[in-house]
Amino acid sequence: MLEIKNLSKTYEGGVQALKNVSFQVPKGQFLAVIGLSGSGKSTLLRCINRLIDSTSGQILWNGMDICAANEEEIRLIRRRIGMVFQHFNLVHRSSVLTNVLAGRLGYVNPAWSLINRFPKEDIAKAFRQLERVGIADKAQQRADELSGGQQQRVGIARALMQDPEMILADEPVASLDPVLAHSIMQYLEKINQEDGVTVLCSLHFLDLVHRYADRVVALNEGQLVFDGLPNEIDDLKFKEIYGKDAERVG
């Protein structure tokens, strides 16, 4: 259970990215976060695993306040929260296998990382995850030799290595074509349904929201403007979320 209470974030330049946002996510839900570019979706997701420190408010997760955690505690929290990024964020010059193994870094002893050693079980696990996303044969290739869709699958495998309770997906399909987008979304759906992992996924396209999400929250200029089921978004709600001049496509 993830509970966000009155979360606000003001950047150093004075830009207010989040204004008093509150909502709850039950365990195992597939939640879509929608909104225009710059509406605060990325900031919201990054506040949840403290890649960005919020200005005020609380984020309660399994009874712990993420916003108040110290450095060591935040590490333990982060390793149970997988993250998938719009630009995949793989280390280009490392092999696919190393990129996937990096998902284990929160668990392995830092002293062993100095000499680039991972336990055997982790390596076997990495191969299993790669198999699950269908690119086990690419394990030894350099990450930047893969196509965009394959790179995002590596990103998902990396998140899975963390044994996550929750996955934060920051526009995971925005840089992919529609066919690949569906295949990536299907992996996330599978993880959500088979493993019971909570998924918070920011999305651009409403058809993807309708197809995959259990529930939707919408942000507009940092404010929560909608919280409900995907099919509750009618034309009126749509204009509220995306502005008066927006038109529905697809």
Added chain:
Amino acid sequence: MKKSKALSRSLRTGILVLLGLIIYAYGFQVTRVNLKEIQSEQRQESLTRVLRALAKPDIIEYKLDEATVEIPYSIPCPVGDVNLSEPDKGKAYLTVTPPCADPETEVQIEGFNFAPNTSGPIFFIPPSEVRLKRGDMTTDSSGHFSTTIRLPDRPDENIQKIITIARTRVGGPQLTRTAIETWEKIVETIFLALLATTFGILFAIPISFFAARNLMRDVTTTVSALALSIIGWPLGIWLGIQVAKQVQKVSGALTSNGWITLVILIVVSLAVYWLARWALPQEEVTKPAFSVRAARAFALLISGLLTILGMYLLANLAVLAGNALRPSLGSFGFLANFFSSLGQILNVIIVAITALAAGGVVSNLAGRVGKTFLDRLSMGTRLPVNILLAAIAGATLLLLLAAVINWFYQINRRDLILYWPAAIGAILGAFLAIRARKIDVLPIGLAIYYITRTILNALRAIEALIMAIVFVVWVGIGPFAGVLALSLHTIAALAKLYSEQVESIMAGPLEAIRATGATRLQTVIYGVIPQIVPPYISFTMYRWDINVRMSTIIGFAGGGGIGFLLIQNINLLNYRAASAQMLAIAIVVALMDYLSSYMREKVV
């Protein structure tokens, strides 16, 4: 309106032109531009001589066969007959017309029966046997020559001599002494550059991470943790030095026979390995109990001590092995010397390593323990404790600073180097603690970043040549001083270049690694290092290239290498030898340039 604008513009242009004129006029005055000197005939002659010498580098020579032919001669003509003995016309002989003359007259000298196409000098030899060069001769294909020389102002009653030395080449060309010396020194130069670059990299890589803004920006600490770390550093360093000294004694006792030492070393290494394996489990999902963690900390402490012991044993063993091998290696004795030197270097730097490691561990531990302890205190009691700790840390810091200043300027007054710094430091620390009571976040990362940057910039501003002067005083004239000077300069320059590369890496992968719960160290290893390998290699090659160039002139300041020979020959006006060295430098620099660009292309 418009007119006045145009007027002011042309006025401004005029003033600018005038200003430019003044600047250049002053420049001419200061740099003493002098066209008369360029045209002076004497200067042109010396220039021609030097350029001709430079065009003939002293590299190859031929063995010369010298045939000396002499003829007696009188200056001035003696009273009475000139006693002319008839020369042996079967051999080479000289004739001079007239047979005797007054000083400083021109006479014709002819040679017959010489070896064809030879050349050599013509000397006048007074009774003092000093050779006075009067000219040169070259024989034609029939072995004859004819030339005029001017007699010296050496009137004497005794009969004097005129001699010619005909020189013929014997055998093929061979290298001159200069060429051989140049070769030896250019090899020295290349290895000087290699060692300086290697030492430079070893230090520059870790330093570059501290000088990278994007890595250091987020590092923050609290007043109490910072204070405890500052107190911990000197304490840890002192502790480390004591421990290292004790362990060195133990290692000395254990080193008697090479084989026994080797066995002990292997046992120690295995013990370190097993202890570390046990104390550092590869992966843990839950935090173990306190007793387990305490046992692990103890095991790590033991394995740390054993590591120091192992390093000392290794150092001793290297010296022993080097000494034992030297006689049997013959001309490869330098390998044995290398082992011995490595052992000695290791022996010296273990103390430094241990001191630094102990300092780091103690300060880290103090910071952590202090933090856990302080977190349990109530807000009310935390502030006085913070103020006290910060005051102690401030006093420690300023006392250390005062000790350094005292070492330089030898003030040696108790009030100035003890009481005042302690008091001021304590007040500053307390002030900082009070100011930070609300938001207890100190940007220690940025502070380290700025300090590192400042030191690097200061070091980079000092030319390697000037550093060489200091090191020559310390370790004596020779290539080692050059290695040290170039290393220091390389550290400063490379750390700056490296850190700029770290600053320009992609932030995305870093964010992703951080999001997995990785520690800062792990983020650097898995997120930063893979991204910076190609530029690091490229910059290292570039730096080696620069170091080769620098090491060619580091000898000017006594830093060894070819520059030493070059400046010597220039000072002795031995331009042909200097030319050989310049040629060698040009070849090496050009080759290095080519090689480094080729390798950069291959690697990156």
